[in-house]
Amino acid sequence: MSHTKTIGVLTSGGDCAGLNAVIRAVVTRAEVGYGWRVLGLRQGTQGLLKRPVDAMALDLSSATASMLRMAGTILGTTNHGDPFAYPMPDGTLKDRSEEVIEGIRLLGLDALIGIGGDGSFAILRRLAQQGGIPFVGIPKTIDNDVGATESSVGYHTAVMVATEAIDRLQPTAASHDRIMILEVMGRDNGQIAMASGIAGGADVILVPEIPYTIDAIAAHIAKLRQRGRNFAIVVVAESVRDITGERVRQQQALGRTTYGGIGHMLGDALAKATSAETRVTVLGHVQRGGQPTHDDRLFASAFGVHAVDLIARGQFDRLVVWQNRRVLDVPLTFAFQQAQLAADDTLVKTARGLGICLGDK
Ligand code: F6P
Numbered sequence: 254m255s256h257t258k259t260i261g262v263l264t265s266g267g268d269c270a271g272l273n274a275v276i277r278a279v280v281t282r283a284e285v286g287y288g289w290r291v292l293g294l295r296q297g298t299q300g301l302l303k304r305p306v307d308a309m310a311l312d313l314s315s316a317t318a319s320m321l322r323m324a325g326t327i328l329g330t331t332n333h334g335d336p337f338a339y340p341m342p343d344g345t346l347k348d349r350s351e352e353v354i355e356g357i358r359l360l361g362l363d364a365l366i367g368i369g370g371d372g373s374f375a376i377l378r379r380l381a382q383q384g385g386i387p388f389v390g391i392p393k394t395i396d397n398d399v400g401a402t403e404s405s406v407g408y409h410t411a412v413m414v415a416t417e418a419i420d421r422l423q424p425t426a427a428s429h430d431r432i433m434i435l436e437v438m439g440r441d442n443g444q445i446a447m448a449s450g451i452a453g454g455a456d457v458i459l460v461p462e463i464p465y466t467i468d469a470i471a472a473h474i475a476k477l478r479q480r481g482r483n484f485a486i487v488v489v490a491e492s493v494r495d496i497t498g499e500r501v502r503q504q505q506a507l508g509r510t511t512y513g514g515i516g517h518m519l520g521d522a523l524a525k526a527t528s529a530e531t532r533v534t535v536l537g538h539v540q541r542g543g544q545p546t547h548d549d550r551l552f553a554s555a556f557g558v559h560a561v562d563l564i565a566r567g568q569f570d571r572l573v574v575w576q577n578r579r580v581l582d583v584p585l586t587f588a589f590q591q592a593q594l595a596a597d598d599t600l601v602k603t604a605r606g607l608g609i610c611l612g613d614k
């Protein structure tokens with residue numbers, strides 16, 4: 254039997270559904286399987302900058318099955334505040350990485366599990382290398398862009414939410430003879446748009462990986478009309494470029510910029526090109542909440558168990574992944590090979606096979 258260890262777990266980057274299910278699996282496997290203690294670190298690396306360090310003990314009494322059902326993260330998270338370039342109140346950037354590493358030492362952690370996306374892993378891996386911290390990564394992101402894994406925790410729930418939105422838009426589109434545009438998230442890739450568009454029966458799906466023209470979309474909608482259709486559903490990923498080739502961003506009040514706005518630009522262009530009444534729905538952060546789907550709960554559970562088993566085997570700097578119906582692990586650097594839709598991707602071929610317009614012809 255292995256000696257008692259204390260392991261840390263943190264969530265980092267944008268939240269999504271299924272994070273609490275991962276935490277629950279980590280705690281359960283560590284305690285039941287190995288008799289280890291688990292500390293939850295709050296707000297990603299932010300809690301490690303505080304003194305005393307902001308951490309909470311997690312055990313079987315808190316990590317119950319109800320965590321399978323809860324979106325968000327009980328630990329909190331952040332998608333800014335890189336400790337290597339930490340924004341200080343006077344506007345300067347400071348390297349605070351040694352403070353984070355000291356925080357981990359103060360907690361006496363034998364190993365750390367980070368639940369994050371590619372951006373978080375870049376930071377956490379650098380910290381782990383600098384501080385000699387045994388580290389294992391678990392992929393989560395609604396965008397599903399972490400390399401080497403077919404699924405990241407949170408993606409399936411986001412697709413389910415977007416699909417349900419299409420289901421709700423279709424009857425109102427048909428009742429009013431309208432083009433309905435649904436703008437979905439996904440950062441720089443179009444997987445949420447493509448998967449939900451197929452599942453929801455969209456007529457047009459626009460993704461950043463495939464250039465489009467308004468003429469091609471208008472021609473497709475004209476064909477639908479000739480066949481007697483009185484409405485059209487268009488799904489557009491948030492990072493699709495506008496007609497001048499620019500990505501559309503929004504300036505947030507506190508200075509950060511996020512994607513958003515392509516749906517409305519497209520709505521104007523399509524209304525002019527087709528003379529159809531057009532309405533736009535921007536789905537936004539509802540894609541990150543709600544009850545996790547069964548797939549996300551299963552990936553979360555399998556990933557959490559596997560990550561703890563890796564620590565037990567002394568295998569670090571690894572990324573837990575899902576490939577070919579199995580949970581596996583690969584070098585953490587694989588996370589940085591961004592997963593994007595390729596021309597021969599099954600989703601792309603399926604959409605084309607169903608006669609869905611992808612904007613390019
Ligand atoms: O990466 C997840 C994600 O939801 C993206 O799809 C989206 O572009 C971004 O985060 C939104 O970030 P924020 O929560 O900072 O608005």
